[in-house]
Amino acid sequence: MNLDNDTLIPLAETFKLLGDPTRLAILVACLEEEKTVGQIVLQVGASQSLVSHHLRLLRAARLVKPRRDGRQMYYLAHDQHISCTLKDMIDHIQEEEAL
Amino acid sequence: MNLDNDTLIPLAETFKLLGDPTRLAILVACLEEEKTVGQIVLQVGASQSLVSHHLRLLRAARLVKPRRDGRQMYYLAHDQHISCTLKDMIDHIQEEEAL
DNA sequence: TCTATACATGAACATATATTCATATATTAA
DNA sequence: TTAATATATGAATATATGTTCATGTATAGA
Numbered sequence: 001m002n003l004d005n006d007t008l009i010p011l012a013e014t015f016k017l018l019g020d021p022t023r024l025a026i027l028v029a030c031l032e033e034e035k036t037v038g039q040i041v042l043q044v045g046a047s048q049s050l051v052s053h054h055l056r057l058l059r060a061a062r063l064v065k066p067r068r069d070g071r072q073m074y075y076l077a078h079d080q081h082i083s084c085t086l087k088d089m090i091d092h093i094q095e096e097e098a099l
Numbered sequence: 100m101n102l103d104n105d106t107l108i109p110l111a112e113t114f115k116l117l118g119d120p121t122r123l124a125i126l127v128a129c130l131e132e133e134k135t136v137g138q139i140v141l142q143v144g145a146s147q148s149l150v151s152h153h154l155r156l157l158r159a160a161r162l163v164k165p166r167r168d169g170r171q172m173y174y175l176a177h178d179q180h181i182s183c184t185l186k187d188m189i190d191h192i193q194e195e196e197a198l
Numbered sequence: 199t200c201t202a203t204a205c206a207t208g209a210a211c212a213t214a215t216a217t218t219c220a221t222a223t224a225t226t227a228a
Numbered sequence: 229t230t231a232a233t234a235t236a237t238g239a240a241t242a243t244a245t246g247t248t249c250a251t252g253t254a255t256a257g258a
Contacts (some may be wrong), residue, residue: 202258210249214246
């Protein structure tokens with residue numbers, strides 16, 4: 001695998017977004033089903049403000065897709081590569097833990 | 100997918116390591132074949148000191164495996180989940196770019 | 199032993215980042 | 229319109245992080 005900077009830099013930026021535990025938890029929360037901000041706040045246990053800030057970054061990177069319904073905003077993880085990426089990395093971690 | 104903190108936190112830490120472009124380039128450099136620190140320095144275009152600092156972090160997370168041969172240290176990316184993770188994420192980025 | 203080469207490490211620093219607090223905006227109900 | 233609810237945003241801040249510079253350690257050769 002040989003990556004030029006036009007691939008490497010956005011790749012690193014995307015990984016960086018997954019590199020914060022709160023933000024990663026938010027992404028995982030809306031991985032399989034659409035969740036409102038309020039639901040995410042409850043599930044993740046972070047403040048509403050913090051969740052919104054993180055959602056903004058995830059939205060900007062198109063890692064989640066927003067949908068408005070009345071006063072509520074629903075968020076869903078954007079495509080299936082994300083869950084594949086997570087699964088691969090979880091496999092890696094579990095292999096390391098087994099040692 | 101439902102992750103407890105014992106999985107989520109190491110997962111985020113690992114992603115964080117891939118989240119710096121220099122460090123990611125270092126990992127990619129030794130993804131398919133063992134490379135000496137000097138070779139990585141040349142390929143990545145960062146200082147020797149910086150490369151060693153990053154390699155230390157990658158080693159601590161067992162993302163690379165070191166081997167000494169005389170004065171040289173060879174590094175190799177540790178297992179195949181890493182390249183799968185990279186490929187998945189590259190696919191994600193390329194889909195986004197296509198929009 | 200002395201020198202040179204390859205790599206590692208500690209301190210220092212500038213910048214980036216996560217979080218909080220206060221406040222703003224949008225939508226619904228009264 | 230007014231009040232209430234759901235979410236977003238800007239400023240401020242404490243901490244984390246990437247990078248450099250100087251120096252240390254390990255190995256090989258003379």
